Amino acid sequence: MMAAPAEEEKERVCVTGAGGLVGSWIVKLLLSSDYLVHGTVRNPPGDSKYAHLSKLEKASENLKLFKADLLDYNSLCSAVAGCSGVFHVANPVIPSASVTNPQARVELIEPAVKGTLNVLSACLEAKVKRAVVVSSISAVFVSPDWPKGQVKDDTCWSAPKYMKATKDLVDNYVRVAYPNYNYPHNLSHTDEEEKNVSSDKLQRLGWSYRPLEETLVDSIEGYRMASVLD
Known part of the structure; x- marks a missing residue:
């Protein structure tokens, strides 16, 4: 019988926004395929809102959560380090109290763009083989033909x-x-x-x-x- 691969031989994949609906399902799928998963979350990893992730099969040994901010490049580098692939699912959350001027769209759009650039830059630095940026469902949803x-x-x-x-x-x-x-x-x-x-x-x-x-x-x-x- 062939021996199970050692932990260091398993591929590591990072999922940003791991606590969200789409991110959680990607984490679940990766764990079921025996990947080591790095998941980024906004709050400390021990937060009860991420309890559903710890209950996933193989999560105890193959899932590690990182508190990361998409606008904090260094926090992303820590999460992406050692990974061969990255699923960028997260989007910056801007508190409504910070949106107080007529150019509010800049405060909403620019962080999303900068956050994505930070993720891709972290991928480049970590020599990630493949990065997947999740698009809006509206891009493919309305296609009756x-x-x-x-x-x-x-x-x-x-x-x-x-x-x-x-x-x-x-x-x-x-x-x-x-x-x-x-x-x-x-x-x-x-x-x-x-x-x-x-x-x-x-x-x-x-x-x-x-x-x-x-x-x-x-x-x-x-x-x-x-x-x-x-």
């Missing part, structure tokens, strides 16, 4: 016409509900029928719909409190 049952990959992209239809729907509602804000005036309206996706599994688990108007109001009020609207 994609073959049913076929896994969506980096060759599948959302059709612009459906993205535009959704944007117009939201824009028109917000203009009516919040008429005192400044809006662009060069948007066109479309009556194309929207393609739906099934939520049967979610509903069987107890999830229920919230009206579009309700979710939009929540979003606008949140942005208003964070001073990102002018």
Whole structure:
């Protein structure tokens, strides 16, 4: 019988944002494939919010959590050191209290860009073989012509016409509900029928719909409190 590989022979892979939904599943998959996993988290690794990670199979011997900030390059270097691959799933979380000026979008977008650059720079320094940057699901989600049952990959992209239809729907509602804000005036309206996706599994688990108007109001009020609207 072939002996099990020694621990030093196992590949190490880092997952940023290991405590989140997507990150947790990636960690679970890597552990099940017998990788040594470095996971970055925002709070100290002993925080109870990461208890679900410690309960994963093989976590006790193959998972190590690192407290890291995407805007702190050195903390990322510590987590990435010794890894052959990195999954960049995390995104900087900016406290709403810090968003207090008309250029708030800069405070939201620039940290995300800088955080990604820090991760990639740490990968370069550690001579990581491959880095995977997780994209937004909206980039592949709205693709009704994609073959049913076929896994969506980096060759599948959302059709612009459906993205535009959704944007117009939201824009028109917000203009009516919040008429005192400044809006662009060069948007066109479309009556194309929207393609739906099934939520049967979610509903069987107890999830229920919230009206579009309700979710939009929540979003606008949140942005208003964070001073990102002018």
